[in-house]
Amino acid sequence: MDKLPKIIKKCEGEILSQAIADHEWDNRFKLMIVKRLGPSLVPAEVVVPLNKLGDLMEEIEKKVNQPVVKEGVIIKEGKGGNPEVVILGFIPSDQRKFSYNFVFGLVLTIMKIAKKFGGRPYSTGLYFAGEIEKIMGKERSQKLKDFKKQIDPKKILNPDKVVRKNIVARALSIAKIFEPLVRPFGNAVITRVGEYFDKPVRGIPADVVRYAYGCSQCGYCLDECDQFFGRGWESQSPRGKWYWLREYIEGKVKWDQFMVDTMLVCTTCEFCNLRCSAALPIESSWMKLRGILVNENKEMTFPPFEMMAAALK
Template sequence: MKTSLSNQTKEKFHALFGRGVRFNDTERIVYSHDMGVIPKQIQKMFNNIPDGVFQPKSREQIIELMEYVSKENIPVIPRGAGTAGFGGSVPTKGGIVVDMVRMDRILNIDVADKTCKVEPGAIWAHVEKAVGEHNLALRLFPSSANSSTVGGWTAQGGSGYGSYEYGRFRNNIAEVELLQPDNKIVKLSGDKLDFVYSLCGITGIILSVTFRLREKSEESVCLTSFGKLENAIRFLNLLRENNIPLWNVTFSTPGLTSLKQQASGHRILDERLYHITMVMPKNRQQKYDAAIKELLAGTQGIMLGYDKAKEEWDDKFFPMRFKKLGPTLIASEVVNPIKNIDKFINEIENRFKSKFALEGTMVGPDKMAMLGFMLSDERKLGFPLAYANSLDVIETSEKYDGEPFSIGMYFTGKAERIFGREKLLKLWKYKLSVDPNEIMNPGKIVPSSLDKNSPTKMLGMAMKMAN
């Protein structure tokens, strides 16, 4: 495969980093995509094949890298585990993908302050185990916790299990250490987290993340079912109105339940019903158990047995299990206000029937992050049309005051709507001040209306055409 790097440049990389940097075609292809799959017709609009892959072992190596690529104007694409599907870690102009997998140390656990400081490549499941030894627990974590990284979630932005009580991950970050392209290390906290959180690494490479923890406690899990969507949504609204202090609330449509059980071959839930799973510390259960049962009775909901509830909750880390039914899984992820969520779900279900399965996680009591799945086959000619359905879900979400879960590469045209113009201009000004040559993950977050050099300026038009 072609590369924009000269042999002399490759030799310099090898002299600096030895076997930590690689240029073979196989690895370059592996790092040319994330969990998302897009039609080849769209891929041709930018150069998603990196020129090389670097796995640093220390911050000193990252500083050396940044010093060299800044002089040579070589694009740099930071990468966590690649478990997201918004193109945030996908190259657009070749360059060097910096895979943080080897920088996975837990640097400090402060029991008194209930905080944990880690390197960006630390995997969430490993962190949970480590803090658990100090009688602490994560406040929240992504559904991909078995493989996704702390740095990746910081760069991608988002919510997950535990977000009913603790909101988005940003609300729980104490500090981020960032190496800027000008080779300055800055510590960002409070409002300054805006310059790193959910920006996909366009302002620098994350060196460490410090985030807040909670006390470890035994969990109480409750699984409920509803025959009608309106009753399930009414129940969610009543949970909010009655201030039931849950830690996590997840929601699944009949289509999602059917897909999961088809993949596992184990059918324990009625595939005609909507299901809501609630989790709270066990020491809260006795106080609020009667109130929850009363709310269920008023919304024609049924509380299922503990064994079913535990099995459903224990299965939370395997949302992609049904990918084997595809072989391609088309995903679409949005965040919608709970006040309109029934209209959004109704329209998606009526349009796609059971073909598009939806799973939701509450983000606070007022919003729901919804992940939708559709099975397809990228090898077939009809795949671009099937892919367009995922974009249709985004448009439908916006119709009911929702927005994409993340911007990444594919939704830069929606950045102003998500950030607001004032904040977007502030981010762009900061980006140019630390990265005037735009080597950090080009083509992400900032729309081409601001970034005239964006390598993905044709992508927005193509996405609209696909829809």
């Protein structure tokens, strides 16, 4: 540690204040709080050799004019036993607008730069299934394919993801050819970072609307949710509820008794608040919606409560 100040000075760096260090450490598990900058994020996640990190960052700054929020994790022994850096990059955008497609094209630019410096996409998923051997290695990818064939021969679970090249992956391979042509359109998009609402939208309070778009759909809340554990359906999880609320806010769905019940049966244990990677106040948002649905909209609550209310009339 005694040598650290000299190294930092040599690299033209600086030691941050203790307050900043404490803040970063206290929020080290809130990885997706960046989603609040949205309303949407375009992910651009790559792995590059540590000794090429500077070159990568410099070229990204030259070729990508959109703001790219980055988080980095250093792997001591990466591919080939050499140190690597995982760059979790996110470009704020708005998927409700057509211009989102142009911003998404900048992902190809970042991937192309990463490959230039010996890097690769962070994972396969749906878009890079065709590059599974480059990302995971030949031996590991073959094991995954064999396992998938054995456990899911009818390809029911996550079809065409990770292990099998799909239509989207093929289209993306073709799109790479046109990356230099798409890049100027992506860079020209004017992005408003952050989305704030000062009044309710379709009866949903402004702050709850903001939180709905702040959810990154990461799924950290699933394992801790009693409601999801008891019912097992995605719609019963905090992630599922936030997704449904976004659909409702945009006028794509309507309230029915099933969704009213879904909001009401939360056990209010607040574990989701602790696990949320975006630090969203989930439980208090559900409580606020309960009051609106039952007290203001006069939706039906639990049958015993309806019976008690009727008995008092």
